[in-house]
Amino acid sequence: MAMVIDPGVRTEPSQDELQDQLPLLHSNRAYKMAGIGRYHTPGHKGGPGLPAPLAEMLGPAAAFDICDEVEDRSIGNDWDAAVEKAENLAARLYGVDRSFFLVNGTTSGIQALFLAAVGPEDEVILPRDAHWSAVSALILTGARPVYLPTPFDDMLGVPGIPEPSDYAAALAAHPRAKAVFLINPNYYGIAGRLAEIVKLVHERGLPVLVDEAHGPHFPFHPALPLSAVAAGADGVAHSVHKLLGALTQASLLHVRGTRLDPERVAAALRLVTSTSPNPLLCISLDAARWQMAHEGTALLGKALDLALAVRSGLAQIPGLRLWGPEVLGRPGYYDIDPTKIAVDVTGLGLTGFDAEKRLRELGVQVELSDFRHVLALITIGDTPETASRLVEAFRRLAHQGRVASGSPVAVRRMAHLLPRPEVACSPREAYFAPREWVEWRAAAGRVAAEWIAPYPPGIPLVSPGEVVTEAVIEAVCRFSEAGAHLRTFCPGHDPRRGLLVTAR
Ligand SMILES: Cc1ncc(COP(=O)(O)O)c(C=O)c1O
Known part of the structure; x- marks a missing residue:
């Protein structure tokens, strides 16, 4: 807080x-x-x-x-x-x-x-x-x-x-x-x-x-x-x-x-x-x-109360892990908006991507998922009923039992896959350069002319102007295997196959 x-x-x-x-x-x-x-x-x-x-x-x-x-x-x-x-x-x-x-x-x-x-x-x-x-x-x-x-x-x-x-x-x-x-x-x-x-x-x-x-x-x-x-x-x-x-x-x-x-x-x-x-x-x-x-403070106060209720409901479900204000103070984590609820589902043997799909089958849609988490938002539009419905969906998810969708260790290792970029030229230079599409196996060492990002959150794994390293290729491959929704700069391209690079 x-x-x-x-x-x-x-x-x-x-x-x-x-x-x-x-x-x-x-x-x-x-x-x-x-x-x-x-x-x-x-x-x-x-x-x-x-x-x-x-x-x-x-x-x-x-x-x-x-x-x-x-x-x-x-x-x-x-x-x-x-x-x-x-x-x-x-x-x-x-x-x-x-x-x-x-x-x-x-x-x-x-x-x-x-x-x-x-x-x-x-x-x-x-x-x-x-x-x-x-x-x-x-x-x-x-x-x-x-x-x-x-x-x-x-x-x-x-x-x-x-x-x-x-x-x-x-x-x-x-x-x-x-x-x-x-x-x-x-x-x-x-x-x-x-x-x-x-x-x-x-x-x-x-x-x-x-x-x-x-x-x-x-x-x-x-x-x-x-x-x-x-x-x-x-x-x-x-x-x-x-x-x-x-x-x-x-x-x-x-x-x-x-x-x-x-x-x-x-x-x-x-x-x-x-x-x-x-x-x-x-x-x-x-x-x-x-x-x-007129009523911002009151509405947000209610949303915050609901978010806290959801957090405590979820914390009681075996296999789920939540973090909140108690983690503050670590370098890089100074403050938190408690209405954004990231739930670590790896204790259920699931990736966040899997959990998002299962939750949808249970009738609820979350904001995003990653290798470890699903992220649910509680806002001024929520009510005690919608808050309970979310907790109930997670309870049912947990009752479906542990599912082996990847070793939690591997999932943990892959959880942070934003490669350190090697910038070869400005994004604009890469955008306007002559370019060609190459398959991933031929992409290492080339300079990206487009971005590829899991969406949401829309943070590029590789951006125009950056060198395509083995780490980038692995990241795209892991996200795609895990079922992340990848979007590219050019909607017609299939990011599972390759990407646009600047021409040699
Ligand atoms: C951090 C961040 N910045 C900017 C945007 C773009 O916002 P908008 O969708 O309102 O254009 C988004 C959208 O998801 C975002 O998550």
Whole structure:
């Protein structure tokens, strides 16, 4: 649990009356209620043009899919002004200078942060276990990655977060680096010594860009880890859709301070964003902000209580192993979000991949699996019933008895398979180089022109610009044998057979 109390945390419903407003939701609804003749996009005209099965599924929501139009005379019926009003309220709530609504997820937020902070050939320091959106940002910008190795505690079997000393060493070795990119927290909810890292990066005058895809809820409850905004980061991207009440794909990007130019961020977003942002996604961001302002602390308090109940229920099931706040203090594992519940199932003779499939047959779907764990999320959308259902599914899984799906020793050894990268060229150089597809047996020593990653979590086993080593080949092979869902850069490629490399 949080060792540091977030100074910007709200433990009471917002006293800010402005947070009662829902400018985008209301002006969109007003347009619909005004019965205005629609001679503009989208082609379904609010529902009538939808295919019947889709119309049946969407119901009344289709009428609010109104592209670029609102009804609010006070702002000249201007969609952009309505979005800006809603974004300003988000900025106010999160305590930043500017917030931007994102309709292409945190992926576009990370791309925009990189595009605003670094350019071709600039060095940027980042952990190697960054989500592939960071790699896409490196390709877009042409920046050169300085990768930090990921701490990995064998006892826990999940990655940690690089320590301040790792960042200090990288900054000393790369005095010309232009920015530092952090993850807070990682997919497993592990957070690092964020405030210390931000401080030491700022002492060198560099901006701190944070992928807080998994932490949009942090500012709203004191039992959650320190939020990047409270730690003083300059640019922070939040997948509001992942852990709060927004629709899938809806994210927020926050900018504060003087190290990152908000106008550059706004311009970068123009590059990576559709000119037809889905209004339902934008409205959902307005509403999710409103929800957090009014009842965020209470809702998160309930979610935390449910998560603790699930944790104690699971801890009583023989063969399952959980770790939680008691592991904090190990290097790389400074704080944890208890609502992310990683359950080690190797005591049942299962890999996490196997357990995920079996749990699905038992009627529940978890967020991700790895060699040792399945990861379940408890959020503000859960109830005592859904919490019990999860525990019950694990109980039934355990009752199915031990199954030999691989020796636990071998599983343990293979649990951490992120090879140390040998960087041959920048991701952008590899992307634009002439390239060819080769089978794995011919791949050793070649330079990857694509990434291959188990998804989720979307952390590449190999990234464009990296040398394909025997360790990479073994990692891909092990993940694929274990049944992990591997995704590549080129959706048509079968990662079990080979990959794209730069041509000789
Ligand atoms: C750590 C991390 N960063 C960024 C992303 C991208 O977020 P989005 O799906 O909102 O684009 C993800 C998605 O899984 C993620 O796990």
